[in-house]
Amino acid sequence: MLRGGAYDDALPPKGYALQTLDRLSYSLSRPRVYASAGDGRSTGEFVPWFCLQGGGGGVMGALLWSGHWRMEARYTPAGARMALGLSNFEHLLAPGGALQLPRALLLGFSGDLDEAANALRVWELRYLAPPIPENWPWVQYNHWYAYEGDIDEARLLAEAEIAARVGCEVFVIDDGWFAGRRPDSYVSWWGQWREDRSRFPSGLWGFGERIRQLGMRFGLWVEPERVDMQGEVATEHPEWLAARDGVPITRRWGDEIAGHLCLGNPDVQDWMASEVVRVVHEYGVQWLKWDYNMGYAAGCNREDHGHQAGDGHYAHTMGLYRVLATVRESCPGLIIENCASGGHRADLGMLTHSHIQWLSDYTHRAASCRRHVQGAGYYLPLQWLNAWVLEGADAYEFRSRMGGALGISARLGSWSQQQLELLARGIAEYKAVIRPLLSGHRSLLSSPWHEGWDVWQLCHPRSGEFTILAFRDPSAISSVRVAPRSISPEEDYILMNLDTGESFQMHGKGLLEISVARHASVLLIGKLVS
Ligand SMILES: [Zn+2]
Numbered sequence: 001m002l003r004g005g006a007y008d009d010a011l012p013p014k015g016y017a018l019q020t021l022d023r024l025s026y027s028l029s030r031p032r033v034y035a036s037a038g039d040g041r042s043t044g045e046f047v048p049w050f051c052l053q054g055g056g057g058g059v060m061g062a063l064l065w066s067g068h069w070r071m072e073a074r075y076t077p078a079g080a081r082m083a084l085g086l087s088n089f090e091h092l093l094a095p096g097g098a099l100q101l102p103r104a105l106l107l108g109f110s111g112d113l114d115e116a117a118n119a120l121r122v123w124e125l126r127y128l129a130p131p132i133p134e135n136w137p138w139v140q141y142n143h144w145y146a147y148e149g150d151i152d153e154a155r156l157l158a159e160a161e162i163a164a165r166v167g168c169e170v171f172v173i174d175d176g177w178f179a180g181r182r183p184d185s186y187v188s189w190w191g192q193w194r195e196d197r198s199r200f201p202s203g204l205w206g207f208g209e210r211i212r213q214l215g216m217r218f219g220l221w222v223e224p225e226r227v228d229m230q231g232e233v234a235t236e237h238p239e240w241l242a243a244r245d246g247v248p249i250t251r252r253w254g255d256e257i258a259g260h261l262c263l264g265n266p267d268v269q270d271w272m273a274s275e276v277v278r279v280v281h282e283y284g285v286q287w288l289k290w291d292y293n294m295g296y297a298a299g300c301n302r303e304d305h306g307h308q309a310g311d312g313h314y315a316h317t318m319g320l321y322r323v324l325a326t327v328r329e330s331c332p333g334l335i336i337e338n339c340a341s342g343g344h345r346a347d348l349g350m351l352t353h354s355h356i357q358w359l360s361d362y363t364h365r366a367a368s369c370r371r372h373v374q375g376a377g378y379y380l381p382l383q384w385l386n387a388w389v390l391e392g393a394d395a396y397e398f399r400s401r402m403g404g405a406l407g408i409s410a411r412l413g414s415w416s417q418q419q420l421e422l423l424a425r426g427i428a429e430y431k432a433v434i435r436p437l438l439s440g441h442r443s444l445l446s447s448p449w450h451e452g453w454d455v456w457q458l459c460h461p462r463s464g465e466f467t468i469l470a471f472r473d474p475s476a477i478s479s480v481r482v483a484p485r486s487i488s489p490e491e492d493y494i495l496m497n498l499d500t501g502e503s504f505q506m507h508g509k510g511l512l513e514i515s516v517a518r519h520a521s522v523l524l525i526g527k528l529v530s
Helices: 113-127 153-166 203-213 232-236 266-283 312-330 366-376 395-399 417-437
Strands: 032-035 049-054 057-064 069-076 079-086 103-110 140-142 170-173 217-222 226-228 250-253 256-260 287-290 335-338 356-358 385-389 405-408 441-444 453-459 466-472 479-482 492-497 503-507 512-515 520-528
Touching (some): 049 079, 057 079, 057 113, 103 113, 113 441, 153 170, 170 203, 170 287, 203 266, 226 232, 266 287, 266 312, 312 335, 366 385, 366 453, 366 466, 395 417, 395 466, 405 417, 417 453, 417 466, 417 520, 466 512
Parallel strands (some): 140 405, 170 217, 217 287, 385 405
Antiparallel strands (some): 032 069, 441 453, 466 520, 492 503
C-alpha cells in the first residue's frame, strides 16, 4: 500500500511511503481498510493502488479514479483477498439503464516491486497517459515559493530572463494573476478568471509573448472547481453550487468561505469548459496548472443537478473528466499540470487527462523530495513526478529533484553569478543525462541497511546505458556497496563520475562501492565496454 501525497514535513516523509502487511504477522480475521480522504480527494490519505508479492512475482492493482474509493485487504485461508472500488455510493439503476463505473487495472508480474513498477509505467505511457511532447518533461520555473501571490509583470519578467538563461523551458504564473486577488485572501474573486491589467499592463497574452521570445512556453494556474461565495459565479448561479442536505459545501479560509461547484450538473460542466478554453485561448496559455484545494466531502445531494442523491461525488468526478477532455480537445497541444494542494488528487484517473503531477507542497527538504519520487514512481510515470528546487544552490539539492520532473521556484534575481552557473550546469546535466532515461527502468539500489543513503539506477530501455545517482545524508555511513541491475551479468562496463571525470571498470555481476562526502551526491554514467 502507498500513503497519499498530503503535505508533511516529517522525515522520513509519510507522503508516498510504502506500507507493508506481512501475512505471517497479520491477523486472518480482520480486514485492513484504506480509503480516500474524508474531504473526497482521492489521494489525501492513501493511493488506490496495491501490490501483492510472493513466490517470485505477484499482482499489482489500481483504481483509475479521482473521487471517493475504498480498499479492503484481507487474508483468508485461501490467500489474500483485495476489494477495491467506489465508496459511499448509491445509484438507482432503471431497468435497461447503464452506468459507467471506474476502470481498474490488474498487472500480473514476475520479479520484484521495481520490476512490476517498471512494467506498469511502460503500460501507462503506452495506453493511459496523454501523448507527451519531445524532450519531456520540460524544466519548469514557477514563482510560488519565491513570491507567492505578490507578483507583477516587471518582477516576473526579470525572473523569466534569468530562468531562460539557466535553461528553463516553461515559465508558469501560479496563483496571483487574476483581477481582484488580494494578497491576504485565498477566497476573494476565485471563480472570476480575468487578467489583472493593473499588475500585467501588457496583458497576459503580451506577457506570454515575451516568455515565448525568451524561448520558453507560457504556463498559467487556475482552480476552476472552487468559487468565492460572495463572487459573481456563486451569486449569479447559486444553483450551480454543490450542497449537502440543503447547505452549500464550503471550506473556510480565515473569515472567508469558498464554495464548491458541482460538476454533476451539465450546465456547470459546459460553463467551466468554455471558461477554461477562453482563458487558454485569450491569454495564449500553453501549460495549464489545474489546482483543487478543497473537496466535496460526502458529495452533493441536490435534486436539481441531474444526478441522484447518493452519487453526487461520483457525478462530480465524471463531470470533471468530461470538462478536461473537452478542454484538451479544444486546445490541441495544451499541457495540463495536475495539482490538488500538492498530491491530494494524484491518481490514475487524473493521469489519463494530465501531463505532469505536482507531487507535494512540501518541496523544501531534498531528502523528502527523493522519497516522494521513490514512492510515487511505483504507480505513476517518472516524467509526471514534479518537485522544485527552492533555495539550496548545489548539486545535491538539484539532483534530489531529478528523479522525475525538475522545476525551480526561487528568487533567481538574488542568486549570485556562481549559484546561477551551478544551476545552469545542473539543468544541462538533467537534460542530457537524466531526462532521456526517465522512460526506461528504475531500480532502487539502496536498502534498509543503508539508512541515509538513496541510490537510484535509471537504465535506457534499449541501449544498455545507465545512470546511478547516489545521495548521502549527513548521518549516514560513509560508503555503500550496491549491485546494479538491468545490465548484463556477463559484460564489462565503464563508469564515469560526472563530477570528477574519472572512469573505472566494473563487471556486470559485480558490486559497486560508492563513497561520497556527507550531504553530497554522485552521478555515474555507465556504458558497455565496446
Ligand atoms: Zn450536485
